[in-house]
Amino acid sequence: MDVVVRELDGPSELTAAARLYRSVFGYTQPEYGVSPRLLAALRENSGSVIGALDPAGTMIGFCFGFSAVDRGELYHYSQAAVVDAAAQGLGIGRRLKQAQAQTARGTGARTMRWTFDPYALRNAHFNLNVLGATGIRFLPDYYGGGTDRVLVSWDLWHARKPGVPAGTLESPATDRAAQRSGLERHFATGARWTGVTHDADRVTCTFENDES
Incomplete structure (x- = not known):
């Protein structure tokens, strides 16, 4: 498929992006949508608003983010990336992230989170193994009950350097309680999540510490 990935422009494209966002996540409540006007403001103020369009011009992928600062470090925060179900598995997610990284570099950011x-x-594999991002923080119930999240940081200029092995977490693939407990335990030591492997029955998470 000849897909074009580029910065979005104009009300119709921003509206189509907002529509795709709600469709992919299955949001029906208005408060869970994203405003095309917000996207326009982000685009004009060091944010990223990027879409993937098929040959007919239909929006099949979309991501957006904004500049942020943590203890003096400028980074780009990617709020969301979505791909239409019919277009998944075609590498569009990776292309969106690469385009977003290029936009972030233009703002002076060295990392994206x-x-x-x-x-x-599947998302853990893509983020950690494919892109080479690093899990830096466990955020329990980030959006409310039952919405645990892991914050990752992705170096936009260099490949991830190997660190000092800091153990592994092995648990049944369907046992979220065991995974949650293990993630909390490893992140509490200051370790970083760098890899994951899994099959139908087991999941193994690999952790590292920075080189001293």
Whole structure:
């Protein structure tokens, strides 16, 4: 499929992006949507508003984010990235993240951050193993009850350097309670989550510490 990934422009494209966002997540409540006007403001103020369009011009992927600062470090925060169900598995998610990274570099950011559901193992594999991002913080009930998230940081200029092994977490793939307890325990020591493998029955998470 000849997909074009680029910055979005104009009310119709921003509205289509907002519509895709709600469709992919299955949101019906207005408060869970994203405003096209907000996207326009982000685009004009060091944010990222990027879409993937098929040959017919239909929006099949979308991501957006904004500049942020943590203890003096400028980074780009990726709020969301979505791909239409019919277009998943075609590498569009990776292309969106790469385009977003390019936009972030233009703002002076050296890293990009986002959160993901640590029990969605396909997402964990993509973030940690494919992109090479690093899990830096466990955020229990981030959006309310039952919405645990892991915050990752992705170096936009260099590949992730190997750290000092800091143990592994092994648990049944369907046992969220065991995974949650293990993630809390490892992150509490200051370790970083760098890899994951899983099959139908087991999940193994790999942790590292920074080189001293």
